[in-house]
Amino acid sequence: MTKATFYRLNLLNPRNPDFCVLQTYPEGMGLKSWKLCRGEPVPPEEYPVNAQILMSDSEPGMQVPDLVSNTCNLLIVSRRVKEAFEAVNQGPVQFLPITIINHKKRPASNDHFIVNPLGTVDILDTKASKIVYLNGEVVKVDTYVVDPQKAQQAPDLFRVKENPEAYVISQRIADGILKFDPKPTNMAASKMEPSSP
Numbered sequence: 001m002t003k004a005t006f007y008r009l010n011l012l013n014p015r016n017p018d019f020c021v022l023q024t025y026p027e028g029m030g031l032k033s034w035k036l037c038r039g040e041p042v043p044p045e046e047y048p049v050n051a052q053i054l055m056s057d058s059e060p061g062m063q064v065p066d067l068v069s070n071t072c073n074l075l076i077v078s079r080r081v082k083e084a085f086e087a088v089n090q091g092p093v094q095f096l097p098i099t100i101i102n103h104k105k106r107p108a109s110n111d112h113f114i115v116n117p118l119g120t121v122d123i124l125d126t127k128a129s130k131i132v133y134l135n136g137e138v139v140k141v142d143t144y145v146v147d148p149q150k151a152q153q154a155p156d157l158f159r160v161k162e163n164p165e166a167y168v169i170s171q172r173i174a175d176g177i178l179k180f181d182p183k184p185t186n187m188a189a190s191k192m193e194p195s196s197p
Helices: 030-037 079-088 171-178
Strands: 006-009 052-054 075-078 093-101 107-117 130-134 137-143 157-160 163-170 189-194
Touching (some): 075 079, 107 157, 137 163, 163 171
Parallel strands (some): 052 093
Antiparallel strands (some): 130 137
16 A cells, blocks of 8 residues: 655744734634634625735734744635646645735735635654543644545645544645745644554
């Protein structure tokens, strides 16, 4: 059995200080914002027309990279990354357009998207992974170890069952992004090792 390779995206990685870091959800979503980072579908009537996220004054970076760091566990990417996802992914995903507004209240980008993979995928070897439980519920996952048998059925872009705020891409998506010219900006990921037989 061939071992599929997957990578967990880092949404708040060490970065060029010129890159922006967002600290809020789209304006106008209110209490429904949680759906964007937990894999719940967002109906059209709940997503604001001309949705915007404002840069925070506490984060001075102004440039908008291919993967936008943020503290809200949102996967925000440029159009070319979105298209790399779409080119190979077979799983259910929402791509929601977002305009990023800079500190001067002007659009810094109107060509980015919030990516919302719907649902979760059971891919971890829970015995080999380091998972913290409290009263039977997962509190956090410290180490992600892939069960090779489960991985055979996984899509190319998904959330992890034990932590829906963990976004995972396949080697096929990674290969597509690595071919970008110019190179992708602010993209960082951790390889998820497979468990031993």
